[in-house]
Amino acid sequence: MFEELSSKLDLVLKKLRGEGKLTEENITGSLREIRRVLLNADVNYKVTGEFIESVRERALGREVLQSITPGQLIVKIIHDELIGLLGGVSAEVGYADPPPTVILVAGLQGSGKTTFCAKYARWMKQQGRHPLLIAADVQRPAAIDQLEKLGKEIEIPVYLERGAGAVSITSKGIEHARKNARDIAIVDTAGRLHVDQEMMDEVAAIRDAAKPHEILFVVDAMTGQDAVNTARAFNDLLNFDGAVLTKMDGDARGGAALSLRATVGKPIKFIGIGEKLDALERFHPDRMASRILGMGDVVTLVEKVQEQFDEKKAVKLEEKLRKSRLTLEDFLEQLQQIRSMGPLDQVMGMLPGMPKLPQGAAVDEKALVRIEAIIRSMTPKERNHPQIINGSRRRRIAAGSGTTVQDVNRLMKQFDQMQKMMKTLTRKGPKGRRFRGLGLPS
Amino acid sequence: MGLSDLLGFSRLKTGLTRTRDNLTTQISRMVKGKTTLDDALLEEIEEMLIGADAGIDTSVAIAGEMKRLAREKRYVNDEELNALLREAVLSHFKQQDYCGFDEVVSSISKPVVVVVVGVNGVGKTTSIGKLANRYRQAGKKVLIAAADTFRAAANEQLEVWAARAGAGLLTQKPGADPAAVAFDSYTSARSSGVDLLIIDTAGRLHTRVNLMEELRKISRVLKKVDPSAPHEVLLVLDASTGQNGLNQAKQFKAAVDVSGIILTKLDGTAKGGIILAITSELGLPVRFIGVGEGIDDLEPFSAEAYVESLFGSERAVE
Numbered sequence: 001m002f003e004e005l006s007s008k009l010d011l012v013l014k015k016l017r018g019e020g021k022l023t024e025e026n027i028t029g030s031l032r033e034i035r036r037v038l039l040n041a042d043v044n045y046k047v048t049g050e051f052i053e054s055v056r057e058r059a060l061g062r063e064v065l066q067s068i069t070p071g072q073l074i075v076k077i078i079h080d081e082l083i084g085l086l087g088g089v090s091a092e093v094g095y096a097d098p099p100p101t102v103i104l105v106a107g108l109q110g111s112g113k114t115t116f117c118a119k120y121a122r123w124m125k126q127q128g129r130h131p132l133l134i135a136a137d138v139q140r141p142a143a144i145d146q147l148e149k150l151g152k153e154i155e156i157p158v159y160l161e162r163g164a165g166a167v168s169i170t171s172k173g174i175e176h177a178r179k180n181a182r183d184i185a186i187v188d189t190a191g192r193l194h195v196d197q198e199m200m201d202e203v204a205a206i207r208d209a210a211k212p213h214e215i216l217f218v219v220d221a222m223t224g225q226d227a228v229n230t231a232r233a234f235n236d237l238l239n240f241d242g243a244v245l246t247k248m249d250g251d252a253r254g255g256a257a258l259s260l261r262a263t264v265g266k267p268i269k270f271i272g273i274g275e276k277l278d279a280l281e282r283f284h285p286d287r288m289a290s291r292i293l294g295m296g297d298v299v300t301l302v303e304k305v306q307e308q309f310d311e312k313k314a315v316k317l318e319e320k321l322r323k324s325r326l327t328l329e330d331f332l333e334q335l336q337q338i339r340s341m342g343p344l345d346q347v348m349g350m351l352p353g354m355p356k357l358p359q360g361a362a363v364d365e366k367a368l369v370r371i372e373a374i375i376r377s378m379t380p381k382e383r384n385h386p387q388i389i390n391g392s393r394r395r396r397i398a399a400g401s402g403t404t405v406q407d408v409n410r411l412m413k414q415f416d417q418m419q420k421m422m423k424t425l426t427r428k429g430p431k432g433r434r435f436r437g438l439g440l441p442s
Numbered sequence: 443m444g445l446s447d448l449l450g451f452s453r454l455k456t457g458l459t460r461t462r463d464n465l466t467t468q469i470s471r472m473v474k475g476k477t478t479l480d481d482a483l484l485e486e487i488e489e490m491l492i493g494a495d496a497g498i499d500t501s502v503a504i505a506g507e508m509k510r511l512a513r514e515k516r517y518v519n520d521e522e523l524n525a526l527l528r529e530a531v532l533s534h535f536k537q538q539d540y541c542g543f544d545e546v547v548s549s550i551s552k553p554v555v556v557v558v559v560g561v562n563g564v565g566k567t568t569s570i571g572k573l574a575n576r577y578r579q580a581g582k583k584v585l586i587a588a589a590d591t592f593r594a595a596a597n598e599q600l601e602v603w604a605a606r607a608g609a610g611l612l613t614q615k616p617g618a619d620p621a622a623v624a625f626d627s628y629t630s631a632r633s634s635g636v637d638l639l640i641i642d643t644a645g646r647l648h649t650r651v652n653l654m655e656e657l658r659k660i661s662r663v664l665k666k667v668d669p670s671a672p673h674e675v676l677l678v679l680d681a682s683t684g685q686n687g688l689n690q691a692k693q694f695k696a697a698v699d700v701s702g703i704i705l706t707k708l709d710g711t712a713k714g715g716i717i718l719a720i721t722s723e724l725g726l727p728v729r730f731i732g733v734g735e736g737i738d739d740l741e742p743f744s745a746e747a748y749v750e751s752l753f754g755s756e757r758a759v760e
Contacts, residue, residue: 039498042684045489109707109735110563110680139735141602146595153594193710220563224495224684226712247562250647252686275562275592 022062022073030074031056041292043255044228047262055081079289086261086268087285096213099183100132102174104210106203106238107218108230109191112246112272114143116218117188118150119272119280124184125156132182134173135160136206139190139199147188154277157182166190166202171209187212194233204237215240216269219256221248227256228263235264245283246272253292328383331415332375335368373401374411386415479512479523487527494752496715497685500722504530531749535718543702543729543742546674547577553585553631553639555664555671557624558704559657559694560678562645565706567596569678569732570642571603572740573704582637584609587627589620589660590644600642606737610636620644620656621663628667641672648693657698676729678704681714691720705743706732713752 031052038048059077095101103120105113114137121131133151135158137143144160151158157180159173170187177185187210192199207215217240219227234240245257248271257268268283375383377400382389389397389412398405484505491501507530547554556573560566567590574584586604588611590596597613604611612627624641631639643660646653664671677700679687694700705714708731717728728743 036498039492040685042495042686045492108682108710110565112563140599142595142598145598146593149594193707195710220680220682222561222680222683222686222690224682224687224712224716225493226495226682226710229711230682247647249649250561250686251649251689252684255684 022059024060027056027059027074034074034078037293038255038258041253041255042222042224042227042259043292044225044259044263047228047259050262051081051085051258075293079293082258082289082292083285086257086288093214095183099181100174100177100185101183101214102185102187102210102212104187104189104207104212104215104238105218105244106189106215106234106240107191108193108220109140111191111218111220112244113137113191113218114146114150114188115275115277116216116244116246116270116272116280117147117186118154118156119277120270121151121156121184121186122154122277123280124186125154129184130182131156131184131186132173132177132180133158134170134177134185134187136166136170136173136187137190138164138166138169139192143188143190150277167205167209170206174210185210194230200233200237207238214242217243217266219243219245219260221245221254221256221271222250222252223256225259227259231260231264231266235266240264240266242267242269244268244270244272249273249279254288255292257288258292328375328378328386328415329380331418332372332383335372335375370401370403370407371411374398374403374408377401386412479509479526484509491715494713494715495682495684495687496718497688500534500715500719504534504718507533528749531718531752532745535721535745535749542727543674547582547638553628553636554673555628555631555639555641555668556674556676557641557643557657557660557664557672557698558676558678559643559698559700560645561647561690564645564678564680564683565704565732566590566645566678567599567603567642568735569676569704569706569730569740570600570640571607572732572737573730574604574609574638574640575607575737576740577638578608583635584638584640585627585631585634585636586611587623587639587641588613589623589627589641591616591618591620591623592644596642596644603737609640610634621659624660625663625667628664628671632667648690648697654693654697657694661698672698674702675700676702676704677726678706679714679717679720680712681705681707682710682712683714683716685716685719687716688719688723691724691726695724695726700726702727702729704728704730704732704740709733709739 034055035048035052038051039045043051055074055078058081059074062073062077093101093103105117105120107113117133121133124131133147133156135144135147137147144162148158148160159169159176161169161172164172166189173187174185176182187206189203189206190199192203194200215238217231217234217238219231223230231243243257243260243266245254245268248254260266261268268288271281271283273279273281374397377397378389378393382393382397389408394405394408394412398408401408487508488501488505491504492498496504508526511526511530558566558570558573570586574586577584584607586600586609588597588600590600591614594616597616600613601611612623612630614623614626620643627639627641630636641660643657644653646657648654661672661675675694675698677691677694679690683690691700691703703717703720703726705717705728708714720726721728728745728748730740731743731748733739733741
């Protein structure tokens, strides 16, 4: 999708190449495109309007660097603005003294509260905490059973009481946590519509009974324009501390994140990225910004490469390339640098000339892991002098890395091809272009 | 129009009260003292539609349609503008006042097989409970098959709804093959003279290739026992869904040939405008709307009523 944005921007700005500054006239067209992109990403239209205005102000008069086009500069400004808007606050929970730290989870129906509660409890447990889940959703049929089962799966106790009211369950649950030395109490509440006064009164009563240290509002990443209304209503009532964006493993661009941040000013703390109970991640404003704009962009990639790519190593690598002495050690280093930039399909999405991956054709991260394992199973001598790797060494390497000899052969072949390619590349350029370290094995 | 339709109409109206109130006051404010449809006004209308999740392309198209209509008949007051808006939306909205599901249910030799699909948390199970109730009320024998063998306590939730609706329920152990559940339920439905078999499936994101494959398998297996089954595949869509709704509809349609939509949670402030894009691009009719958590809160969809409720001119009574 960024391809679309970037090519449209390039079209708008084609005439402007060589102009030194961003002016009112030359940015209007591109801002219109950006507006479209944001609206398609479900950012609320009012938020979009305000955002575009602030970008316009910031962009006017900016010098265009020689290395990038005005369109890219605007994208970069927007990207930076987005990150600024989305980020800034730490996701850490302040633990209560005396325990338990009470965490209240609220949101609309079907936003993923119960699943999040279980994921979060598991997350806390991994940090050495002793969470207790409290089943205070007495509305949805079998919601209590669901939490009970999830608790069993992650081996975390669940406080439940059938037939009781949500407020009483909450109070007793917290008391239960206190008595049983559980230092975290996570309260799962029923989903409710923000216009349902009765249910909103209930959650307020639960809040008053629980006196939570942290209130989290759960939002579906697929939410459209209405995210603004619901976030505001819940925030007016609960003054929540942060939000959780769920179902981020789909292809929704998640503009709701920006709407929410702009409307109530609360940070997004976590994202849910799958149905499995370990599919919870901290929120990364930079990744979210790229996603809203359509999975990545050239400017960030350049920045990321610059950040991640150790200059000294780069110089060394360049030298080696010139001498055509690329070793498997270098290859491994390169691989790690690429992987440290983020999930591979996102990094791929940022590569110029690399269109968005077709649906379902996810980049095989496992293949990279395999390659890494193979190289790590080699001796330093083998890594630096790949030509000495004979049949018997291949068998040993395969056994050591848990792969097959065929896998090792394939890697050696790819490496060989890469070396050849590098030779021709370095021969072509008179001075040798700066090697950016993006030569992925195909 | 039967009693239930009238009922549905008023419920939808209550559900959309806030929306309409906003829109009508907005429109009245916008058109005060104006006699022509200028660009600024069109832009505001466009934003209004975008705000209802209609999406930028659809909104621009509708605004364009308004412009065309306005050229033919100049409007003078806000009432006429409302009429114009309705006309433009309806002309874009490829669905007329048409439910069609009742005909499906009564026209085919039993059992009529309905598969209900959708992403997580849209209200599939709740809608199935309501759907079962609707046809139980009409004197049909209904069997629900719990092919959501993934989510914790999915069976228990369905049990509650089946009991409320007075429908039969067929479940298997969690982790069982959903296609096997579908197959068993069909065999059971045929032998016990069930009129309507509703198959609940696990919520899945449309981007999960293997899970979509699992849906295909359910459909394949059903076809083996009855080449015309499933007779209806209903996609459940949350009214608060944004532009991603179109992708959802596309992917589910590609996988299991969705034949209609249930639009849920219309009792909030969300307007479900994405269905405008879905009906016009994919030609999928909206069969039902969900307007509350009660078992009766499922109503046949009416395009007229929907648009009317969005842009109705009379004041809403809170």
